[in-house]
Every structure is written in C-alpha cells, then in structure tokens.
Amino acid sequence: MEEQQSPFKAAIQPGLTIGLVSLALTFIAYFIDATLLGSAWFGLIAIVIFFVLIIYFGKxxxxxxxxxxxxxxxxxxxxxxxxxxxxxxLIGQLLLFHVIDPSLAGVLSDQAFENALSMMENFGASADSMSPEQLEDMRANTSRQFTLSGQLMGFGIGIIIYAIIALILAAILKKRDKSLDY
Structure with missing residues (x-):
C-alpha cells in the first residue's frame, strides 16, 4: 500500500506552481504595461486564475x-x-519594486490615489470637499503600501485573508465518504 502524503507536503508543489504562475503574470503585465498592475481587471483575472489552480490541485x-x-x-x-x-x-514583488524598477512604486501609488479619488466621486464625495492635509495623508497612505515595510505588513494582513480564502476553498474541496454513515 502506498503511503499518502500529508496535506502539508502535498501543498508544497502546488504552492510553488501557483506562486510562479502569479509571478509570471505580474512580470508579463509589467513588461506589457506597468499600469496594468494597478488595474482592477488584472487583479480580477489573477484571482480567477488563482482560484482555478488551487481548486484543480486540491481536487x-x-x-x-x-x-x-x-x-x-x-x-x-x-x-x-x-x-x-x-x-x-512577495519575493517577486520586492524584487520588482525595490531592485528592478524602484520608480514603479510611485507610478502605481499615483494610480491608486487617482482610483481612490475616482471611487469617492462615484459615491458622491468630492476631492474638493477634503482638506489639503487629508488629501496628502491619503496620498502618503497609498505610497506607503509599496515600501518594504508596507509590503511586509500587507503580507501579514494577507495571511488572515489567506486563511479566509482557505476556509472557502476547503468547503469547496471537501468530500465526505457517505459509505461510512451508519
């Protein structure tokens, strides 16, 4: 009888594969047009690919x-x-933002700031109603997420999000052996 792999050992190869696919998508988007990395469409496509891959490997x-x-x-x-x-x-993004193209963080920060202002206007708020200090704080906060400490803190928060996603995926992937019911 063949010994079964533990979930921890079995998850290593899929995790590496999904991470490398994610990294490849990031770099492809960067080389096509760096502003794609701040696009909602790119994020949505990446999430769909991520879910499809994890469900595939889980099954x-x-x-x-x-x-x-x-x-x-x-x-x-x-x-x-x-x-x-x-x-x-995370390692790929640190390389991208701090080694390959340090100016990319500023470009994406500006794009995120503009997206936030646009979203505020869609909800009826105006940038004119905010004080210059509030706008500057908002800009600083969007810039901070691309710093080394911001990316590491984002990853720490991401672990909580990863756990929530894993709960959802576990509900999808679980399958009970009904023959064991009495």
Whole structure:
C-alpha cells in the first residue's frame, strides 16, 4: 500500500506552481504595461486564475488520497499552498519594486490615489470637499503600501485573508465518504 502524503507536503508543489504562475503574470503585465498592475481587471483575472489552480490541485490531491477529503485536510492543503504562493509572490514583488524598477512604486501609488479619488466621486464625495492635509495623508497612505515595510505588513494582513480564502476553498474541496454513515 502506498503511503499518502500529508496535506502539508502535498501543498508544497502546488504552492510553488501557483506562486510562479502569479509571478509570471505580474512580470508579463509589467513588461506589457506597468499600469496594468494597478488595474482592477488584472487583479480580477489573477484571482480567477488563482482560484482555478488551487481548486484543480486540491481536487487532484483529493483523488490521490482516495477521492475523499475532510474539511480540515482541505483547509490545511489550501492554506499551505496559498501561503507558499504568497511568499513567492512577495519575493517577486520586492524584487520588482525595490531592485528592478524602484520608480514603479510611485507610478502605481499615483494610480491608486487617482482610483481612490475616482471611487469617492462615484459615491458622491468630492476631492474638493477634503482638506489639503487629508488629501496628502491619503496620498502618503497609498505610497506607503509599496515600501518594504508596507509590503511586509500587507503580507501579514494577507495571511488572515489567506486563511479566509482557505476556509472557502476547503468547503469547496471537501468530500465526505457517505459509505461510512451508519
């Protein structure tokens, strides 16, 4: 009988794969047009690809372990794969923003600031109603997210988001063996 991999070991390869795909998408978007990285469409496409891949690898793992997977096993598999993917993405983004193109952070920060102002106007608020200090604080906050400490803090917050996503994915991936019901 073949020994089954633990969810932790099984999640390493999918996590690496998803992280590298995410990194490739980021760099492709950067080379096409750097402002795509701040685009909502790019983010949406990346999230869809991310979910499709993690569900694919999760179903593949479920098949490997006999076709059934508990919620806990599915959560562990999903969370570890997402965490590994996130670490790879973080390393790639740190390289991109601090080594390859340090000016990119300013471009994306300006784009994020303009997007925030546009969203405020869509909800009926005007940038004119804000004081110059408030606008400057808003601009500083958007710039801060691209600094080294901002990216590391974002990753820390991302771990909580990863856990929530892993809970959702675990609910999708779990499959109970109904033959064990009495």
């Amino acid at each position: 593949q793992y479920r098949t490997e372990i006999g076709g059934y997977m508990t919620f806990g096993t599915a959560f562990n598999f999903s969370f570890i794969a997402i965490l590994i993917s996130g670490i790879i993405s």
